[in-house]
Amino acid sequence: MLHIVNTSHELPVRPGTLGAVSPARSNAIVLVLAFAGITAAIMQTLVVPLIAELPTILGTTASNTSWVITATLLSAAVMTPTSGRLGDLYGKRRLMLICGSLLVIGSIVCATAGSVVPMVAGRALQGAGMGLIPLGISAMRDILPAERLGTSIALMSASMGVGGALGLPIAAAVAQNASWRTLFWGATVLAVVVVILIATLIPAAPVTARGRFDLPGAIGLGVALVCLLLGVSKGADWGWGSPTIIALLAAAVVLVLIWGWYELRVTDPLVDLRVTARPVVLLTNVSSLVIGFAMYAQSLIIPQLLQLPTSTGFGLGQDMLHMGLWMMPGGLMMMLVSPFGARLSHARGPKVSLVLGAAVVAVGYLSAIVLMGSILGLAVAVAISSSGVGLAYGAMPALIMGSVPRSETGSANSFNTLMRSIGTSVSAAIVGVVLSQMTLDLGGGFTVPSRAGFVTGLLLGAGAAAVAAVVATTIPARASALAEQNLEHPVEEDAERPVIAAHAH
Template identity: 65%
Template sequence: MDDSTSTTRPGGIVGVLAVAGIVASLMQTLVVPLIGELPRILHTDAANASWVITITLLVGAVAVPVIGRLGDLYGKRRMMLACSVPIIAGCVTCALADSVTQMIIGRGLQGMGMGMIPLGISALRDLLPSERVGPAIALMSSSMGIGGALGMPVAAAVAEYASWRVLFWGATALSVLVAGLIWLLVPATPARTTGRLDVVGALGLGIGLVCLLLGVSKGADWGWASGTTLGLFAVALVVFVVWGWWELRAGDPLVDLRVTARRPVLLTNVASIVVGFAMYAQALIVIQILQLPEATGYGLGQSMLAAGLWTAPSGLMMMVVSPLGARLSAARGPKVTLVTGSLVMALGYGSSMALLGTTWGLLIVTCLCSIGVGLAYGAMPALIMGAVPRSETAAANSFNSLMRSIGTSVSAAVIGVVLTQMTMRLGGHTLPSESGFRTGLLIGCGVALVAAAIASAIPARRADSPAEDAVTAEPATVS
């Protein structure tokens, strides 16, 4: 631990990093209430406006693993401050935007700051006493859901009662505040490894991810069987094969695939993809049911602001459950917490079959799902850090965050296909049908059960603090 940590209260460090995580995750949902208005605001069509959301996903996916590796090489606090620069620049660019190109550039810059969350989680291992690490990781992990859930109603309220530019100026102020708090209150974290950035590996991973996620996110618009979509998937496959070959032979790989292939790490990452899918499915469905007109027979006719307020408590539930998840992980191990969280998510999805018809029912569904997500998200970093060397915690956590992002992208694509195939007509408009929503929720339930099954196969470890050094030389053999 760095000497400077002795003069800084652990609670202050955790608070600052949790706020940083909330603000970083808020950037992803900031423009959601504006989706319908973006073509008018930016004087463009809906297809071009959709890039305002897509670009943040793509840039974040490429930047997160690179920033994680840089955090291990040069210090996590330094890289968190570096992440705040493009976030602030992106917010200002969006606030001043008069065209879709400017807005896309600003949103891309915001995506570069997504690495702040896994960096913060990894820094906790360096900065806190071992007995404080577990609860702090759980809280920091839950900040991702809190920021996303609270961002919706706040953004909706601002968009409804003030200029949309106020959203981005407010985000600018929050980002500057977070950078200042990190500078003042978070001690320097020592570099945990030596070497250099694997530039070839970073470029290869970036190209592969852009092709994969672009195909997944735009496949429905371009056609899943179109030459563009299939070509992107083919390029992604070839690039990932070559990238894997390179990483296994590189002296300082961007991602140590030998460590990643250890059974605890591999299964946790696979579970992360599935949990990310399950988490995002209900978020896509519930907000639509809340806002669809009552004339459909299943829509609840809520305004944008009201729908955001109905979903906000689910984010708070993640904060409430995080210390409970930390206690469960300390007593039984993070594997049990991940299995429990996945099962609670499945329960939330299953309950939707009976609770779909009322706002209070959907509130219960979203809260149950969020409790499950909070437990699962708090357990995954603990599992990762318990199985990798201390010198690779930031890179390993960033790669795990990337797996969750892939899961949410695939979820958006799959649920989107279901809802576009199962439709009804109302007043000359084509809308997703009730059976389409129910099918999507049942898919979410099944995927959550798959996540529980994968998590149950993770090799059991004793209920150690994740701050302990993991095995550094030999793969884990506990089964």
């Protein structure tokens, strides 16, 4: 059964402990961090308009150029928890500058690449810089006044969707009207601006974490994630029953178990699994994984529906640029609903925002099935789903950071981001299998996903969102209320606080 117990030296210090931060300075901090998040997210969708042309551009096969996407996924997954823990130990601002620098270097490498190897290396560096987003969210807790914290975290979380929504049409417009290298030089300029703004406008918060960096834990988790995500992302290409895929997934399971055993015994773990096992943190992470699945299914399905030729009977015949423009309102809706989500979390607790957000995502998917034959209808469905994602994404960091020690906010928030990334990878694999198996023959050996395949994919997204809502309802109400209270109005670090702990009797 559950008991409330008192533990000391775990509660974060009061937000804004750097001293009084003026409203103007607070606004500047929030805008800089949101811009940094948007820039990092843009890097993810930057190459989408180039996918079909990459084999010609780089002089290699389509199979080899698929690593341009895979490398970003793998490096982001491996480096996000690592950068989060390093931020706790050595300063979040310092690590944000390093992540921003990786975005700069990676963009330059891609812009000057003449073959597939440097392009993949540059994309891996860009992926490694994605730790900028959870670090920025965690840093807000250290440097912003309590009254600004909820809305600022929600806004920063929404920046990921805004960056993705803006990146696609902008990248498509540039790719259609200029050299592909212009995309990466533009990304370089954005990343340089991010580094300069962080260096000049973001203050350095005191470092409260102690101990050494857990290098064996970082390596172990990194290898396990590479095995897992490589197996999931390449399953369709290499064959789900192939010895390589089976070996990768089996190795991932074994390595995760060994890693967990090690983390529970080391003095300074990369991820404190005992903190992660607290009900509010554990259930939020599970919800995040499923929400990640639900969110990404939309990104795989709606763009294809918009771009397929009208001769299929359900395609809407849009080019890449117009498809991106029709998808853009979804990202903007994430930004618009974030202040409402923050107010709802403050009034009713972030658990309510998370449950509501997941339910709205499910409604968005179901509306997409009904409105599938209309461009405007799909845009409305995307806006509905994205609004739900905005509510959920704003609630997750609030639940996590309000439930862990201040010295672990970077690590805990990065681990939560990792859960979402795993969810998106699994979504890509499962929805990809569905669309590849349920096809329509257009003649001449040319096939596309069928209408039934798209409907099945949308139903999977709705089902995943519904599961996330159900999981979120199991978050203890008292723990959710304490998380919101601790996030915005914590007592000093030396004080005692109630923590939910599980005891078996």
